[in-house]
Amino acid sequence: MIDLSGQRVLVTGASSGIGAATSRLFARAGAAVLVCYRNGRARAEALLDELRQISAQPHQAFGADLASSSEVDELFRHVERHWGRLDCLVNNAGIWRPNPIDQLDEAELVALLDANVRACFLTVARAVALLRESPHGNIVNITSTAGQRGEAGYSPYAASKGAMIAATKSWSTELAPKVRVNSVAPGWVETPMNVQPFAGGGRDRIAAEIPLGRIATADEIAGPILFLASPLASDITGEILNVNGGSVLCG
Numbered sequence: 462m463i464d465l466s467g468q469r470v471l472v473t474g475a476s477s478g479i480g481a482a483t484s485r486l487f488a489r490a491g492a493a494v495l496v497c498y499r500n501g502r503a504r505a506e507a508l509l510d511e512l513r514q515i516s517a518q519p520h521q522a523f524g525a526d527l528a529s530s531s532e533v534d535e536l537f538r539h540v541e542r543h544w545g546r547l548d549c550l551v552n553n554a555g556i557w558r559p560n561p562i563d564q565l566d567e568a569e570l571v572a573l574l575d576a577n578v579r580a581c582f583l584t585v586a587r588a589v590a591l592l593r594e595s596p597h598g599n600i601v602n603i604t605s606t607a608g609q610r611g612e613a614g615y616s617p618y619a620a621s622k623g624a625m626i627a628a629t630k631s632w633s634t635e636l637a638p639k640v641r642v643n644s645v646a647p648g649w650v651e652t653p654m655n656v657q658p659f660a661g662g663g664r665d666r667i668a669a670e671i672p673l674g675r676i677a678t679a680d681e682i683a684g685p686i687l688f689l690a691s692p693l694a695s696d697i698t699g700e701i702l703n704v705n706g707g708s709v710l711c712g
Contacts, residue, residue: 463691466491467518468597469544470690473527473584474554476501478652479603479686481508482679483551485515486687493518493544497536499526499554519543527554527580537587547591549690552581552625553603557654560617570617577621581628589636598640601689602629603682604701606648606709622646626701633699641698643689648705649676672707 470487474480476498484494485508494512498505505522512520523539525532540547555577560569585600592598607615608622626644633642649655649667658667659676668675685704688694703711 463490463687463693465548465597465691468492468548469495469540469546470549470551471495471497471540471547471588472551472553473497473580474499474603476505476508478654479647479650479679479682480551480553482683483553483686484508484512486680486683487549487690488512488515488518488520490687490691491516491518492549494520495540495544496520496522497527497554498522498524527584528575530583533580533583533587536584537591540591546595547588548595548597548599550584550588550592550600551603551686551690552584552600554580555603555621557615557618559614561614562616573617574621577618578624581625585628585632589640593636593639597692598636599690600632600636600640600642601686602626602642602644603686604629604644604646606646606703606705609646609701609703609711610709629701630699637698641689641694643694643697643699644701645682645685645689646701646703646705647677647682648703648708650682651676651678670708671705675706677704677706 470492472480472484475484475496487494496505496508509522525536602625604625605622607619608626612619629642629644685702
């Protein structure tokens with residue numbers, strides 16, 4: 462039911478986890494995907510090979526530190542040179558690290574806010590001109606349940622995702638009617654980022670606290686992202702779509 466044939470989609474943090482699953486799903490829906498990554502070049506190139514097997518669209522891969530304005534400019538010069546347009550931006554890049562407030566590591570705080578907030582702002586600021594020219598222009602920000610309820614021991618991360626939620630709501634009105642802006646807020650997901658908390662029986666303990674009784678796969682997060690970017694969601698903007706198995710119920 463979702464056909465994005467010919468659309469051009471930039472996915473950040475795309476070399477693994479939710480970003481990789483999202484890239485595959487957009488490719489299956491007919492879109493050309495730009496796999497944007499900071500590290501993991503080998504994974505990104507392997508994913509690019511997968512996407513080219515899925516469809517003959519002009520898929521691309523590009524490495525950039527999105528917290529650097531000059532590297533963001535290089536990324537978008539690549540988009541303009543190879544595509545000449547952009548229809549959708551999926552802001553998925555980010556990091557998750559503990560940083561208890563009574564042991565606050567300032568360097569870690571700055572690194573996390575750069576990766577999760579500054580990078581998102583710089584990327585959106587550069588993408589807006591292209592998205593406004595598209596009849597399909599939209600942005601999907603990947604946030605978190607932590608940005609809604611907080612997360613003990615991870616307050617910088619929770620604050621960064623809360624900032625993205627606030628930005629989603631702000632941009633949805635600021636960029637209307639040309640560009641829709643929404644967010645998907647996952648709970649626990651089976652991704653490489655969560656290997657440590659899932660170790661030693663952690664996965665079972667966490668799953669037992671989720672009403673649906675299990676931890677989401679990356680594909681289960683990619684589906685709602687694709688939905689929000691599709692014509693099926695054409696009257697939805699400024700929405701925070703929670704995908705967490707019922708573990709956090711937000712009004």
